[in-house]
Amino acid sequence: MDFSPPPYGLFSPDIDLMVNLPGLGKLREKHPAYIARAEKAQAAARKFAIKHILPRSLETDKKCSQDPAYFDWDLWHAANREKFTIACLPEKMGGLGWSALANAAAVEEFSSACMGSTANILFNTFGVLGAMVECKTGIVLSMIKKMLQAQQAGAPLFYSWAITEPGAGTDMEDARGMEAMRPSCHAQKVQGGYSLSGVKCFITNGSLAHYVIVNMPVDPEHPLESMATFHVPTDAPGFSVGRVERKCGQKASQTAELFFDRVFVPDADVWAQPGKGFDHTREILSITRGFVGLCGMGIARGALERCIRYSADKQTPQGRLIDQDWVRFALADMIKDLHMVRAAAYNFAMALDAFHVWKLFDSPAVKGAACLPDKLLLSDSLQALAKSAPASEAGSIFKKKIVTGKVLDEFVRHGSALKVAGTDLAMKTSSRVLDIVGLEGMSREFGMEKSFRDAKVTQIYEGSNQANLLDLFHEEIGRLL
Template sequence: MIRQTARDFAQKEIAPIAAEFDESGEFPYQTVKKMGEMGFMGIEVPEEYGGAGLDTLAYVLALEEICKVDAAHGTIMSVNNSLFCYGILKFGTEAQKQKYLRAVASGAAIGAYSLTEPMSGSDAGNMRSRAVRDGDTYILNGRKSWVTSAPVADYIVVFTMTEPEKKHRGITAFIIETDKPGFSRGKKEPKLGIRASATSEIVFEDYRVPVENRLGEEGEGFKIAMSVLDAGRIGIASQALGIAEAAYESSVAYAREREAFGQKIGEFQGISFKLADMKTRIEASRLLVYNAALAKERAKQTGERFTLEASMAKLFASETAMFVTHAAVQIHGGMGYSKELPIERYFRDAKITEIYEGTSEIQRLVIARLETGLR
């Protein structure tokens, strides 16, 4: 039911405007608001906190369908669900859940997640932003970069150094409100893909955040960030799967219709073998994504981590999205390179799935370390 609901919404509300917002780079406020009203912004959040109260499998099915139509809308949905809501649901106090979780899960507000800085991407322990305790508040200073939804976010989960000498063990998480003094937004990033998803730097200049807005304890920020990224990677894997499916379905239809040298191009082995490889990788990705979703569900009962399953799903599905969209452009030939069709958008959107929320290189590192026990 959730899949069909998401599919119908995406076809009716998002498909007609996807190309327009990709071209302009504007944030799609109206459709995002409708997604919130439909319950897509807090799928796994319990109803008592304004969410839909469904499970992880429902989440990945819905996200997959949204991303088949437009990955940018899927990015906004993924950040709200995985990076913002999941972290507060798991690590937040009751007061934080009531105030921040309810607002974002119900679609009344937009959330964001900020870990990366200009000089620290995969190396989070090298961040230069600082939070200094001053009585019942912390004073934040520094610049964060590549913050998805930052230009429009009401609340952001921010990770910053409270004890720099401890490196990653000195990172603390905070929930910040973007309408308070000392907060500003930097330049908006002109991106290759997912262009309707707004991304920018954020800047803190003597920004005061109350102690009650600290997420978890001092020094627990890195642990929280990595736990949240486990959930986020399942979302990105679902996004990649949706993009790949869209590109594949378009390619099959084109191979059946387009003729060259007196026959359908799908009859040529060069094309048919591409389609075979695309389909096989998509179905393998789907199983990895669903396996990770089920592992996350088990973790709700057992408390165990699902890092391995999430990393494998994210790695394989993101590289599948790039493989499939690259092949789709080739199958469509000149039309695949033209903005008259969405194929080139799928290709541009796919690339980010290999980069954000942990690059493919980081995923391989995570998987290898978990399997060997070596560092």
């Protein structure tokens, strides 16, 4: 089949942020730099997706089917050279300074090309998000410095977030579920810190991670009241990686078992004290659930655009497949759904910039710090000052005044809604396009069956969609009953 795809979506080199979201025009009048940065992020991400991700996605999927531990390091290094791996860090410190809106534009482009590769490039933000919850200045600056040094050296630095364990998945993300769960992992208080024991499973980046953010209860009989969050280097004695999972979809992204055999964690690496671990988890989820919904929307878009590409070239006895009315109605219906979820996704991203942790970067304190000389920002002297008790506590207090409990409840509500809408759209669209293209179009070479395989797990991670619906009900209606 000779492909001559219409210049649409990922197959078009032209950015279309303002075309798809014309309401941003009013915002651009007041904040032109904000919109310009998002357009720049979309342009860079689309160019990278076309040049690097799309041409190798099917071959990488095949290699990972043969060996789940295969990792496309060439792609990762290409992304690292573009600073996509540190895009969220301030420009003054060496990152790209992307807002949540700019991140959203990039995530949509990357995930429409290959969701597994997107996870390898961008899911590393778990580390920064985990540190920003408590916002201890010493921890945050130390993490930023490590990330920048690794990027400049072309060396990988991976973080993973270990919640799920064999006997508890979504339970670990829901207060009502956690009250009834019986965790298999636990943290025991010892002199100078904690001893961690147990197994975590289905952990993204687990086999690659240099550091793991892990949630474990101190009292397994009362997990909600005793859950804590720990920062664990993977070279710690007693830590090991088990099986790298064979998966149906998102094969480019490694998922692994993690074993903790009396792993010692000093008190300084306890990021959330016992009893505060669930709150720490919820704050990360208040951001990541929405972005998983955005990833689902990107998968749906990728499946749809591949279908348009195929049907525009496929000849049938009645002419081109795309010229048949039933196909046009189906494509238009999917485009309609895509536009609706996209509007919700970008609304969520802009809300993160306005009210959540990204708001910190617009605060006078952070802007004032950005005026410091580059060398001083990440100097040992400033690091030492940031680690002092007064400075560390000041950072935490300052952040909690901006990101209040009420703000978190709102973002859990909106993030859960978006997560369900985006990932259900991924499954619905990737299934529907296969109905249009038939058996021939399901062939691996056209990429649509891969979109279908990649979509399913998005309905499960960051809390199953059913758990997210319960969260949405509780935050929207349940509190009023």
